[in-house]
Amino acid sequence: MYIVILAGGSGTRFWPLSRAALPKQLISITGDRSMLQRTVERILPLNPKRILIITNHLQADETERQMQLYDAVPIDVIAEPVGRNTAPAIGLAAALIAVHDPSGIMAVLPADHFIKNEKKLRETLVFAGEAAGKGYLVTLGILPSRPETGYGYIEAGMDSDGQGPFPVKRFVEKPPLAEALRYLEEGNFFWNSGMFIWRADAILEEMESFMPSLHEKLVQQLPVGQAALKEHIAALYQDIDSVSIDYGVMEKSAKVQMVPVEMGWSDVGSWSALPEVVEPDGNGTVCINAAGHIAVDSSDCLIYTDRKMVATVGVHNIVIVSTPDAILVCDRDRCQDVKKVVEQLGTAGLTAYL
Amino acid sequence: MYIVILAGGSGTRFWPLSRAALPKQLISITGDRSMLQRTVERILPLNPKRILIITNHLQADETERQMQLYDAVPIDVIAEPVGRNTAPAIGLAAALIAVHDPSGIMAVLPADHFIKNEKKLRETLVFAGEAAGKGYLVTLGILPSRPETGYGYIEAGMDSDGQGPFPVKRFVEKPPLAEALRYLEEGNFFWNSGMFIWRADAILEEMESFMPSLHEKLVQQLPVGQAALKEHIAALYQDIDSVSIDYGVMEKSAKVQMVPVEMGWSDVGSWSALPEVVEPDGNGTVCINAAGHIAVDSSDCLIYTDRKMVATVGVHNIVIVSTPDAILVCDRDRCQDVKKVVEQLGTAGLTAYL
Numbered sequence: 001m002y003i004v005i006l007a008g009g010s011g012t013r014f015w016p017l018s019r020a021a022l023p024k025q026l027i028s029i030t031g032d033r034s035m036l037q038r039t040v041e042r043i044l045p046l047n048p049k050r051i052l053i054i055t056n057h058l059q060a061d062e063t064e065r066q067m068q069l070y071d072a073v074p075i076d077v078i079a080e081p082v083g084r085n086t087a088p089a090i091g092l093a094a095a096l097i098a099v100h101d102p103s104g105i106m107a108v109l110p111a112d113h114f115i116k117n118e119k120k121l122r123e124t125l126v127f128a129g130e131a132a133g134k135g136y137l138v139t140l141g142i143l144p145s146r147p148e149t150g151y152g153y154i155e156a157g158m159d160s161d162g163q164g165p166f167p168v169k170r171f172v173e174k175p176p177l178a179e180a181l182r183y184l185e186e187g188n189f190f191w192n193s194g195m196f197i198w199r200a201d202a203i204l205e206e207m208e209s210f211m212p213s214l215h216e217k218l219v220q221q222l223p224v225g226q227a228a229l230k231e232h233i234a235a236l237y238q239d240i241d242s243v244s245i246d247y248g249v250m251e252k253s254a255k256v257q258m259v260p261v262e263m264g265w266s267d268v269g270s271w272s273a274l275p276e277v278v279e280p281d282g283n284g285t286v287c288i289n290a291a292g293h294i295a296v297d298s299s300d301c302l303i304y305t306d307r308k309m310v311a312t313v314g315v316h317n318i319v320i321v322s323t324p325d326a327i328l329v330c331d332r333d334r335c336q337d338v339k340k341v342v343e344q345l346g347t348a349g350l351t352a353y354l
Numbered sequence: 355m356y357i358v359i360l361a362g363g364s365g366t367r368f369w370p371l372s373r374a375a376l377p378k379q380l381i382s383i384t385g386d387r388s389m390l391q392r393t394v395e396r397i398l399p400l401n402p403k404r405i406l407i408i409t410n411h412l413q414a415d416e417t418e419r420q421m422q423l424y425d426a427v428p429i430d431v432i433a434e435p436v437g438r439n440t441a442p443a444i445g446l447a448a449a450l451i452a453v454h455d456p457s458g459i460m461a462v463l464p465a466d467h468f469i470k471n472e473k474k475l476r477e478t479l480v481f482a483g484e485a486a487g488k489g490y491l492v493t494l495g496i497l498p499s500r501p502e503t504g505y506g507y508i509e510a511g512m513d514s515d516g517q518g519p520f521p522v523k524r525f526v527e528k529p530p531l532a533e534a535l536r537y538l539e540e541g542n543f544f545w546n547s548g549m550f551i552w553r554a555d556a557i558l559e560e561m562e563s564f565m566p567s568l569h570e571k572l573v574q575q576l577p578v579g580q581a582a583l584k585e586h587i588a589a590l591y592q593d594i595d596s597v598s599i600d601y602g603v604m605e606k607s608a609k610v611q612m613v614p615v616e617m618g619w620s621d622v623g624s625w626s627a628l629p630e631v632v633e634p635d636g637n638g639t640v641c642i643n644a645a646g647h648i649a650v651d652s653s654d655c656l657i658y659t660d661r662k663m664v665a666t667v668g669v670h671n672i673v674i675v676s677t678p679d680a681i682l683v684c685d686r687d688r689c690q691d692v693k694k695v696v697e698q699l700g701t702a703g704l705t706a707y708l
Contacts (some may be wrong), residue, residue: 016665291679292704296694305681309707311370311695314685318669322681325645327659329683331668340650341665350646353663 001129002104002200003048004093007036007055007063007111008083011354012339013270016326017304020354021058025111026066029268029304030277030288036111037066042118044073046125049104051075052096053111054089056082081234087248088214088240090196091207092233095218098200105132106203108196108245114277116264128197128259131165136257137206138165138197139250141190143262147180150269152192152246155183156258165257171246190260194267196245197259206253214240214248270335271319271328274302285312302332326353355483356458356554357402358447361390361409361417361465362437365708366693367624370680371658374708375412379465380420383622383658384631384642390465391420396472398427400479403458405429406450407465408443410436435588441602442568442594444550445561446587449572451554459486460557462550462599468631470618482551482613485519490611491560492519492551493604495544497616501534504623506546506600509537510612519611525600544614548621550599551613560607568594568602624689625673625682628656656686680707 007025011018018024025036033041040051051073055063060079067075078096080089090108097104107125115121128138141154141164152173156166171192175183183189196203207215217240223232250256266276274286284300287293291309295301298312305322312320319335321328330338345353361379365372372378379390387395394405405427409417414433421429432450434443444462451458461479469475482492495508495518506527510520525546529537537543550557561569571594577586604610620630628640638654641647645663649655652666659676666674673684684692699707 016663292702294695294698294702296691296698297688301683308676309370309680309699309704311680311682311692311699312684313682313691313695314688315672315683318672318683320681320683322662322676326663326665327674327676327681328665328667329655329669329672329674330666334651334668337650337667338665341648341667344648344650345663345665348646348648350663 001046001048001125002093002097002101002106003043003046003051004090004097004106004108005036005039005051005053005111006086006089006108006194007053007059008080008089009112010083012342013335015338015342016321016323016328016353022062023059023112024268026059026062029274030114034066035113035268036063037069039109039111039113040067040070040073040075042115042121043107043109043125044070046122049074049101050097052093053077054080054093056080078233079230081237083242084237084240085242086194086245087207087211087243088237090203090245091211091214091218092236094200094203094207095222098204099222102199102201104200105129105197106200108194110194110267112268113193114264114266114268118263120261120263124259124261124263125197127163128165131257131259132197132199132202135199135202135255136165137202137250137253137255138257138259139168140193140195140197141166141258141260142193142265143260144184144189144191147177147184148191149174149177149180151267153180153183153189154192154258156188156190156260158188162260164259166260168250168256168258171251190258191265192246193261193265202255203249206249206255210252211243211248214243270338271302271304271321271330272332272335274304300332355400355402355479356447356451356455356460357397357400357405358444358451358460358462359390359393359405359407359465360440360443360462360548361407361413362434362443363464363466364437366696367689369692369696370675370677370682370707376416377413377466378622380413380416383628384468388420389468389622390417391423393463393465393467394421394424394427394429396469396475397461397463397479398424400476403428403455404451406447407431408434408447410434432587433584435591437596438591438594439596440548440599441561441565441597442591444557444599445565445568445572446590448554448557448561449576452558453576456553456555458554459483459551460554462548464548464621466622467547467549468618468620468622472617474615474617478613478615478617479551481517482519485611485613486551486553486556489553489556489609490519491556491604491607491609492611492613493522494547494549494551495520495612495614496547496619497614498538498543498545501531501538502545503528503531503534505621507534507537507543508546508612510542510544510614512542516614518613520614522604522610522612525605544612545619546600547615547619556609557603560603560609564606565597565602568597624692625656625658625675625684626686626689628658654686
């Protein structure tokens, strides 16, 4: 199996810890390894034939540096000159694999997700690989544990057995709460994980049907050698559209199937997701990387520091993040607005903090 | 005129900026100079005969260091071996002055107050010095600008002209709000500033009447030489009681008079006093020493940082303090509980943060 890791995310939602050149996937939120390193390590037991990491030119150096830990593993870091959403990145990876191994099975994994039960992920990839081998485009659906309104959903046709693969009825955008509650009750709705398994030729074939212009560019003769390849990619990205694989292929193809999985998954979408990743203390507070925390009548805070002592007095439901050059204090229910801070820093020309 | 500066405060209310060895008076909250340095500088135009700074042994070195700026001025730093409140400190200073100049006039000033109109302070000290020369114990009463419940009050007999000095009817402890409102309306109540002007022999005489045991120890023959004096003070403090000058003398003496003054005074008692010292911005926020502040739907915050960029999102009425090793996030109405943080750090043995 080939592993394609999508590692091109920008660094706005975890500001000030994440930055443009050091986005979420390249930092450690919970431990020693970065999210990307953990993504690599959790699939190493599958002995992948090759790992392709699709990143962007700003983050390529740091990505290469972080991959030095795994020098016995065949890893290629491919830098996009500009981000064009997931379809071009995945298509490029498929084209690169197809040169040598057209029917090779590739698993596409985001670089910045948290997965508690990593063994379950590997088992699921192997299981899904069987359907992929038959030519299906398999997507992993996460068994929902709450009526989350921040995720997209997949509605599955549940006429197979409990393990799947199931046919997919439709993809649903982030729903309002009432809708999300109904999904949870109905039992055949799953969180759209953004993880896929398919044969390189299968996804290229569907791209040919639904994204012919992109497909045409992707299947041009690929040059040999790193420098030539880099130039080829730069030219390729000059005039391709920004399209997601969901919109470009998955919502249109008849070959899509879904494999359900329950593995303690979180996309760690903002600071407010910390409790999905680190168990809160008795006061509902998560405190990461602090020298200590003194809480006087405080609760439900999310704290990440540069090894400082933290004291909270009379505050509740607050996010506190401290890095060597910046501090964020944010209402826990307003974490989606952290990107506004990054926007304002940009507008003010304070590029040192981006 | 002699100036006696009481500089023995501990560092709990401005944690984490203030520490045991670096309390409020030795740090700068608003500018380049420490509160003590500003206290010294604002009385230098009076050409004091001598400045006596009473501090404690933990803070003596840093106090000496900060006084090196004024090496043309006769300054003595006197370290108490233990804090025994204001009466022993003031009595010791009076005894030291009385050795050479029994009728010398001494002004007693706290080291950690903020005064906007410094010229007015100097004029008031000179004016009050006239009454002091006649043998009165003069205390400065601050014209109250709001029904503050955090200060003690002085009730004056208003049968003199508007400048004073007025006789003092009584000293009042921190009042409840209804009481404070009444004081403000009645017009003859003033904030107890803790600033005094009197002759050295006058205060010693009243101490002889009302604190005879302390007086007896103070008027023992003082030895010559720094080392001998230090030993003498160490012995002196072995068995003296902790008593405030208010309780020990001012509330009992018939010689007390009050001079009113309006000079933009604040005792800067906690982080919540910052707006008395630095003008808030249009959103009610005071931001000191930050590289910048990005406010997304935030207001009325008090921010002090170690030169970091600060972003606030959806938070209001919050105190944020960052130092190289610690962070405080506190409800602005709970600043008096910052001392609980210091207590808990002590209980936990985290002495590095005290």
